[in-house]
Amino acid sequence: MSLDLSLTESQQLIQRTAREFAERRVAPRASELDREAAFPEELVRGLAELGLLGVNVRQEFGGAEAGALAYSLAMTEIARACASTAVTMAVTNMVGEVIQAFGDDAQRAHHLPLLTSGAHLTGAFALSEPAVGSDAAKLTTIARRDGDTYVLDGQKQWITNGAHAGVIVVWARTGGPGPRGISCFLVERGAAGLVVGRAEDKHGLRGSNTVPLTFDACRVPASCRLGEEGVGFRIAMMALDGGRIGIASQSIGIATAGLEAATRYAKERVAFGRPLAEHQAVQFMLADSAAELDAARMLTWRAATLKDRGDRFTQEASMAKLYASEAANRVCNRAMQVLGGYGYVRDFPVERHLRDVRITTIYEGTSEIQRMVIARGLLE
Numbered sequence: 001m002s003l004d005l006s007l008t009e010s011q012q013l014i015q016r017t018a019r020e021f022a023e024r025r026v027a028p029r030a031s032e033l034d035r036e037a038a039f040p041e042e043l044v045r046g047l048a049e050l051g052l053l054g055v056n057v058r059q060e061f062g063g064a065e066a067g068a069l070a071y072s073l074a075m076t077e078i079a080r081a082c083a084s085t086a087v088t089m090a091v092t093n094m095v096g097e098v099i100q101a102f103g104d105d106a107q108r109a110h111h112l113p114l115l116t117s118g119a120h121l122t123g124a125f126a127l128s129e130p131a132v133g134s135d136a137a138k139l140t141t142i143a144r145r146d147g148d149t150y151v152l153d154g155q156k157q158w159i160t161n162g163a164h165a166g167v168i169v170v171w172a173r174t175g176g177p178g179p180r181g182i183s184c185f186l187v188e189r190g191a192a193g194l195v196v197g198r199a200e201d202k203h204g205l206r207g208s209n210t211v212p213l214t215f216d217a218c219r220v221p222a223s224c225r226l227g228e229e230g231v232g233f234r235i236a237m238m239a240l241d242g243g244r245i246g247i248a249s250q251s252i253g254i255a256t257a258g259l260e261a262a263t264r265y266a267k268e269r270v271a272f273g274r275p276l277a278e279h280q281a282v283q284f285m286l287a288d289s290a291a292e293l294d295a296a297r298m299l300t301w302r303a304a305t306l307k308d309r310g311d312r313f314t315q316e317a318s319m320a321k322l323y324a325s326e327a328a329n330r331v332c333n334r335a336m337q338v339l340g341g342y343g344y345v346r347d348f349p350v351e352r353h354l355r356d357v358r359i360t361t362i363y364e365g366t367s368e369i370q371r372m373v374i375a376r377g378l379l380e
């Protein structure tokens, strides 16, 4: 591929819009959202007003239609201010894109304007189950066909936005074992038989909502099926390819905030008669972080650019997600080291960044799963 690192005007506009909103509205609330484990409802409505709940959704459905790279830039800006708000936005964008790509005309016309306008508030993506995470092809939730309806029974686990979503994309088994027996459904908020469980008490991302969902004879019209029977797993994998660009971008945003905090602090704090920033060991920590963050950004922009061009990007998205999430963890860890004791207390945001960044090597495919995807591509 040819290499052009310049951003188009519309990409720069989305980046500026997200940065301005993040600095003015999101950053001032991040610490409180974390402390109180409060869902950022007002901020989600603000994101909707700016087109940031459907960055890569077509304008006819209320989206910004700005592409995957623009989405990555926006996600990084929001995550730099608040990782919880960012993941809420990420999953909603992912649901919008999945409906746009695989929905029929009626599903698109109904759900996409509700998602992009914030009327649905958020979307949710329900693949994981209590006994099945990485090995999603073994999921056990059942969808039984009954006339012109399906009846869903089973449990989902760790569902981001689950208590606040107007629409939940749910994966369930309509056929035999393995990936070809899986289909996908759009279940709306308040569906009879959908029970939202208690929100998880998490290590980080405390302002985001993560809940188990129970489907207890939850009956939905057959028109809620997304795609044909048996293609659900393929839909999930394609959605996750795009989602991984989002999580790589989120990682970069959190780590950028960590590096900025460490750099500021290193210039102010004096030890052994000079600012920390004049001690070479501290400079090297900052330099390693800056270099790793730039490498993460390049991998992520490459994956997003391939997606924008309509090329295959599965491998590149996994490389971006693997590298960016692991690097972001190192960057936030070093940031805490630079702050010393002050890094370890809640008065400074670095402590929150380190808790928030930890999830990025786990969700939307752990680092081990990304390595499996990359190796499969190498060896095929």
Ligand SMILES: Cc1cc2nc3c(=O)[nH]c(=O)nc-3n(C[C@H](O)[C@H](O)[C@H](O)COP(=O)(O)OP(=O)(O)OC[C@H]3O[C@@H](n4cnc5c(N)ncnc54)[C@H](O)[C@@H]3O)c2cc1C
Binding pocket: 091, 124, 125, 126, 127, 128, 131, 132, 133, 134, 135, 157, 158, 159, 160, 161, 202, 205, 210, 359, 362, 363, 364, 365, 366, 367, 368, 369
């Ligand atoms: C805050 C949060 C939000 C989430 N949001 C969502 C959501 O919105 N929707 C959703 O569907 N899911 C969501 N998840 C679930 C998340 O995607 C899973 O936790 C993740 O995929 C890992 O699955 P698991 O937890 O079952 O771990 P497991 O699959 O049990 O894995 C445990 C460990 O074993 C390793 N491992 C597993 N298999 C292999 C292998 N073959 N080779 C080497 N190592 C292996 C894993 O890498 C990991 O280190 C969320 C999770 C959290 C914590």
